[in-house]
Amino acid sequence: MMNPKTQNKVAIGSLYGIAGLVVLILMALLGYILVSGVPQLSWHFLTAPAKAFLEGGGVGVQLYNSFYLLILAMLISFPIALGAAIYLYEYAKDNWVTTTIRTAIEILSSLPSVVVGLFGFLFFVVRLNLGFSILSGAFALTFFNLPLLTRSIEDSLRTIDTTQREGGLALGLSRWETITRVILPAAVPSILTGVILSAGRVFGEAAALIYTAGQSAPALDFTDWNPFNISSPLNPMRPAETLAVHIWKINSEGIMPDAKAISSGSSAVLVLAILLFNFAARYLGKRLYKRLTSA
Amino acid sequence: MSKEILTTQDLHLYYGDKEALKGINLNFDAKGITALIGPSGCGKSTYLRTLNRMNDLIPNVTITGTIKFKGENLYAPSADTVQIRKEIGMVFQQPNPFPFSIYDNVIYGLRIAGEKDKEKLDAVVEKSLRQAAVWDEVKDHLHESALALSGGQQQRVCIARVLAVSPEIILLDEPTSALDPVSSSQIETTLLNLRHDYTIITVTHNLQQASRIADRTAFFMNGELVEVDQTKNIFMNPAEKQTEDYISGRFG
Ligand SMILES: Nc1ncnc2c1ncn2[C@@H]1O[C@H](COP(=O)(O)OP(=O)(O)OP(=O)(O)O)[C@@H](O)[C@H]1O
Ligand SMILES: [Mg+2]
Numbered sequence: 001m002m003n004p005k006t007q008n009k010v011a012i013g014s015l016y017g018i019a020g021l022v023v024l025i026l027m028a029l030l031g032y033i034l035v036s037g038v039p040q041l042s043w044h045f046l047t048a049p050a051k052a053f054l055e056g057g058g059v060g061v062q063l064y065n066s067f068y069l070l071i072l073a074m075l076i077s078f079p080i081a082l083g084a085a086i087y088l089y090e091y092a093k094d095n096w097v098t099t100t101i102r103t104a105i106e107i108l109s110s111l112p113s114v115v116v117g118l119f120g121f122l123f124f125v126v127r128l129n130l131g132f133s134i135l136s137g138a139f140a141l142t143f144f145n146l147p148l149l150t151r152s153i154e155d156s157l158r159t160i161d162t163t164q165r166e167g168g169l170a171l172g173l174s175r176w177e178t179i180t181r182v183i184l185p186a187a188v189p190s191i192l193t194g195v196i197l198s199a200g201r202v203f204g205e206a207a208a209l210i211y212t213a214g215q216s217a218p219a220l221d222f223t224d225w226n227p228f229n230i231s232s233p234l235n236p237m238r239p240a241e242t243l244a245v246h247i248w249k250i251n252s253e254g255i256m257p258d259a260k261a262i263s264s265g266s267s268a269v270l271v272l273a274i275l276l277f278n279f280a281a282r283y284l285g286k287r288l289y290k291r292l293t294s295a
Numbered sequence: 296m297s298k299e300i301l302t303t304q305d306l307h308l309y310y311g312d313k314e315a316l317k318g319i320n321l322n323f324d325a326k327g328i329t330a331l332i333g334p335s336g337c338g339k340s341t342y343l344r345t346l347n348r349m350n351d352l353i354p355n356v357t358i359t360g361t362i363k364f365k366g367e368n369l370y371a372p373s374a375d376t377v378q379i380r381k382e383i384g385m386v387f388q389q390p391n392p393f394p395f396s397i398y399d400n401v402i403y404g405l406r407i408a409g410e411k412d413k414e415k416l417d418a419v420v421e422k423s424l425r426q427a428a429v430w431d432e433v434k435d436h437l438h439e440s441a442l443a444l445s446g447g448q449q450q451r452v453c454i455a456r457v458l459a460v461s462p463e464i465i466l467l468d469e470p471t472s473a474l475d476p477v478s479s480s481q482i483e484t485t486l487l488n489l490r491h492d493y494t495i496i497t498v499t500h501n502l503q504q505a506s507r508i509a510d511r512t513a514f515f516m517n518g519e520l521v522e523v524d525q526t527k528n529i530f531m532n533p534a535e536k537q538t539e540d541y542i543s544g545r546f547g
Contacts, residue, residue, distance in 0.1 A: 093354065163391035167453070170349065171404040172381030172460055181407055186394045 030271065037268025040261050046269070049219050050246070055258045059266050061217040064233060065240040066273075069134060069213060070203050072236070073141035078195065081146055085153035090179050109147035113207040116144045121211035132239040137213025144208045145198055152194030156187045189288040196281035200274045206244035214239030215249055243270050300325040300494050301346065301464060306360035308341055308350065315341045317518040318360070325463075328486060328495040330505035330526070333515035334541065339498045342515065343466050346496070347383040348376050364464075384457035388469040390449035392441035392456070397424075397433050400441045400452055404460040419459050427455035428485040447478020451485060458489075465489070467497040471504065483508050502542065506530050514538045 002010070048058025084101075092098040120140030130136045160183050168178030184191075217240060220233045227234040241249065243266055250256075250263045301323040308316040315338050323329055331339045344350045345358060348369065362369040369379060381404070392400050401420045402410075410416060420437065424430040429451035433444065441452050450470060457465055467486075471479035479501075486495055486508055499505050505512050506526055513523035514537075522535045533539045 161391070163387060163389055164393065166349065166352075166385075166387060167391040167393065167456075169352070170347065170380055170385035170387075171456065172377050172379075172384075173404065173407055174377050177407050181403070182393055 033264075033267050033271050037264040037266075037271075040265030041268060045265055050217060050262075051256055053256060055256060057256060057258075057262060059243060059246060059262070059269065061220055062241055062243045062246040062266070063269065064220065065134070065213070065217060066203055066242040066244070068233065069137050069141060069209070069240060069242055070199055072134065072138035073145060073202055074195070074199060076138060077142040077145045077149055080142075081149035081153055082191075084146075084150045085157060086179060088150070089154045089157045090175075090183070105147045105150055108143070109151065113144055113205060116140055117208040117211050119143070120208065125212055131237065132212065132214030132216075134213060134236045134238060134240045137209050137240060137242075138236075140208045140212040141202050141205065144205060145202050148201065149194065149198050152198060153187075153191055156190040156194055157183060159190055160186050189285045192288060193281045193285035196277050196284070200277035200281075203277065204244050204270055204274055206242070206248050209242055209245050210248070213242060213245070215241050215245055217241040217246070243273075298325050299323065300365055302361075302363045303345075304361045304363075306342070306345065306362060307358070308338075308345060309357040310353070311355045315518050316345070319520050321513060321520055321523060323464075323494055323496065325494055326491060327510040328490045328497065328508055329511045329513060329523075330509035331496065331498045331513050331515060332500070332502060332505050332541075333521075335500075337515045338518045339515050340468050343385075343468055343496065343498055346464070346466055347380050347385055348374075349380075349385065351376060381460050382462050383464040383466060384460060384462035386450070386453050386457055386465065386467040386470050389473055390446055390453055392444075392449050392452055394440065394442055396438045397441045397444070397452055398437040401455050401459050403456065408460075420455075423455040423459040424452070426458050426485075426489060427451045428481060428488065429455065445478065447474045447481055450474060450478070450482060454482075454485060462493070464494040464496065467495065469498050469500060472500060479504070502530075514541065516541070 044056075045058045046063060047060040048056075049061050050059060051057030084105075088098060088101065092101075117140055120136060120143065124130045124136040124139045125132060130139075164182055164186060165178055168182040169175070173181065218238055219231065221229075221231040222233055224232045225234055226232050227236065229235060230238055247263055247266045247270065250259050250266070254263065256262065299322045303319055303321050306316055306319040307314065319342060321342075331343065333339055341350070345362060346369075350356050350358065358370065364379070364383065368374065393403065395403070398420055399406075401423050402416045405416065405419060421430065421434075424433060429448055432448055433452070436443075441449060444452065450473075454465075454470075471482050474482065483504060486497065489495060490508075490510070497509070509526045511523065512526045512529040514521045514529065514533075514535075516537055522529065522533060522538045524534070528534075529538060530542055533542060
């Protein structure tokens with residue numbers, strides 16, 4: 001039998017080992033993607049449209065589509081998630097209705113995104129006749145994102161102490177005023193962090209989009225901002241392949257001669273964007289918290 | 296007695312089917328400090344929180360009996376809890392300033408009520424902080440976060456925050472038990488300054504504190520009011536044996 005001290009050392013040692021291994025695998029993965037991808041990056045690559053058969057295509061349209069879809073999906077899902085989280089955490093009593101809602105959210109958040117994508121295809125694309133479009137994609141992403149975001153906002157509300165709620169109410173604020181004027185402002189840094197992190201997940205999502213936003217990226221005319229024109233970047237009814245879908249597509253059926261290079265470059269862009277989201281989330285969350293709590 | 300501002304008659308409160316208050320009859324005259332004392336779990340906080348309807352927030356609470364504030368039934372169906380809590384303010388055991396500036400903390404209630412006049416708000420901030428005896432310490436950092444203050448300063452800012460909405464009654468639940476002795480005595484001074492203008496009801500575990508600041512003291516035990524009287528009578532010459540035992544430290 002080992003004595004407790006040795007036991008402790010062995011346990012800590014193996015935990016460090018496991019943690020180190022995870023970090024190592026992650027670094028290797030990131031390193032590989034960045035080392036093979038970053039050399040492909042250029043202003044041309046980031047802005048030029050893709051080419052189907054020839055060398056020298058870029059990912060400009062896909063990159064733009066990814067951001068546009070992300071913003072639309074967030075515009076739809078954030079207000080709903082915020083409302084749902086406020087209802088669930090601040091108002092709902094513990095009864096079978098809320099238990100059902102919570103269970104539904106749990107299940108939704110663990111649905112594989114392919115399933116969400118296929119549902120989006122059957123419902124939005126076919127049934128509602130929205131076609132392969134930004135809008136179908138944004139709705140599918142909303143389904144994907146809503147449960148995650150609701151939970152993360154609910155967690156943010158949970159971090160605000162009950163004494164704050166009592167403080168607001170005891171001042172003669174109504175329940176709603178207490179929530180909107182005391183609790184939400186106090187929770188903003190943590191809600192924002194949650195939103196940005198979920199943006200990262202949405203940004204990298206491919207499976208939910210393949211059959212909803214589609215796999216083609218018609219050329220865009222960046223001088224035409226009338227959303228009713230088919231080549232306008234703002235048109236929500238056009239098909240819109242995103243960066244993540246592009247990577248998947250090139251690797252499964254890309255026939256341009258520089259497919260490998262484009263795929264590596266796109267992966268690097270995707271990874272860099274997601275890293276950026278994560279760092280931005282930390283930085284902004286901390287900054288905002290400091291702003292709110294000091295000076 | 297016509298100057299009674301708050302009256303409770305035969306007040307029972309149940310958490311589920313556990314009876315926490317067993318028929319309390321207790322009235323408060325306008326102005327002055329009343330201390331509520333008694334062993335842990337005897338229902339002091341529960342009683343205090345019925346007075347501004349903070350118990351409404353807890354599920355499964357049943358309340359019977361009558362509480363009247365200036366003759367109006369606090370629990371009447373038409374009673375407006377928001378209005379009640381403006382007139383009957385509350386300070387908690389743990390200082391709970393909002394994570395905003397000192398200035399914003401103090402004027403929060405007023406600003407949400409729609410007051411925009413900058414001069415008026417400035418005046419209220421200064422007056423309330425002075426009344427709470429914390430003005431000199433914070434006047435140069437009004438726009439810094441209230442969370443950067445010491446616990447005692449935070450608690451006095453919380454008192455100022457309540458004063459700013461001009462309540463008639465201030466309820467305090469062990470306002471000094473989370474504070475060091477120096478901060479505690481500053482809070483006591485603050486309360487003594489306020490007793491001429493407000494009706495103050497404070498829960499305390501500190502018997503010396505009760506004897507130092509309270510005009511009247513009420514002794515609770517097991518959900519019942521054992522005795523209420525002038526503070527010096529309670530401490531020097533209690534009518535009930537239980538009170539005497541508690542005061543002399545035989546239990547509790
Ligand atoms: N939310 C609640 N649900 C159920 N029972 C409660 C609740 N709050 C208090 N009680 C019970 O009611 C009784 C009175 O509690 P209360 O908090 O009023 O006592 P107290 O006199 O303030 O005690 P302390 O001096 O420890 O603060 C206790 O037995 C307590 O366990
Ligand atoms: Mg208590």
